[in-house]
Structure formats: C-alpha cells, structure tokens
Amino acid sequence: MKYGMNLLLWTDDAARxxxxxxxxxxxxxxxxxxEVPVFDLDPQRYRALGRRLDDLGLARTAVTVRSAQDxxxxxxxAVRQLGVDRTRAALDC
Incomplete structure (x- = not known):
C-alpha cells in the first residue's frame, strides 16, 4: 500500500x-x-514542482475544479468549451 497526502490541507499553491x-x-x-492542486494554469510552475517532487522521490496526482463559468x-x-479548454490546460500542467 502507498500513502499520499492532498496538499489542499495546507495550500492551493504547492508550487511556491x-x-x-x-x-x-x-x-x-x-x-x-x-495530490497537487492545479488552479494556476502555468505549466512552467508545475514543471519546477515536478522536479522538486522527483528529487524527493514523491509521486503525484492532481486535483482541479471547474466553476459555473467554465x-x-x-x-x-461557449461555457462548455471554456470548461474543456481549461481542463486540457490543467492536464498540461
């Protein structure tokens, strides 16, 4: 069995x-x-976090959310398309 922690317990920006x-x-x-919260859709920030997690030997999953606007x-x-676009952007992170 493997154990993981949802980082939303501490922060919505684990890349800091x-x-x-x-x-x-x-x-x-x-x-x-x-489990990394993905709310900022800047892949570069998450690449750096990924390197840090690799260095520590920590695996990762991700969580994101959509709102009424997307x-x-x-x-x-149009709202559906925005939701799809933002979900794809989150996957790229």
Whole structure:
C-alpha cells in the first residue's frame, strides 16, 4: 500500500518555493506521494514542482475544479468549451 497526502490541507499553491519544507517533511514522515492542486494554469510552475517532487522521490496526482463559468456540462456551448479548454490546460500542467 502507498500513502499520499492532498496538499489542499495546507495550500492551493504547492508550487511556491516557501512550500518546499512541507514537501520535505511529508517525505520524511513516510508519504509516498502527494495530490497537487492545479488552479494556476502555468505549466512552467508545475514543471519546477515536478522536479522538486522527483528529487524527493514523491509521486503525484492532481486535483482541479471547474466553476459555473467554465462548466464542461453547461447548457451554453461557449461555457462548455471554456470548461474543456481549461481542463486540457490543467492536464498540461
């Protein structure tokens, strides 16, 4: 069995440099991975975080959300498309 921690317990921005000690502590406590909140859709920020997690030996999964303004199952086609576009952008992170 592997153990992971959802980083939303501490932050909605795990890519910040100030958060690095928390990641190190989670590894020290024996966690195998983390669930990364993906709200900022800048892939470059998450690449750096990915390198940090690789260095620590932490696996990762991700979580993101959609709102009424970008709901991929909305009745309005433009809102649906925005939801699809933002979900794809989150996957690229």
């Amino acid at each position: 440099d100030e958060f690095a000690p928390t990641l190190e502590r989670l590894k020290h406590l024996g966690y195998d991975g983390v 709901n991929p199952i909305a009745a309005d086609r």
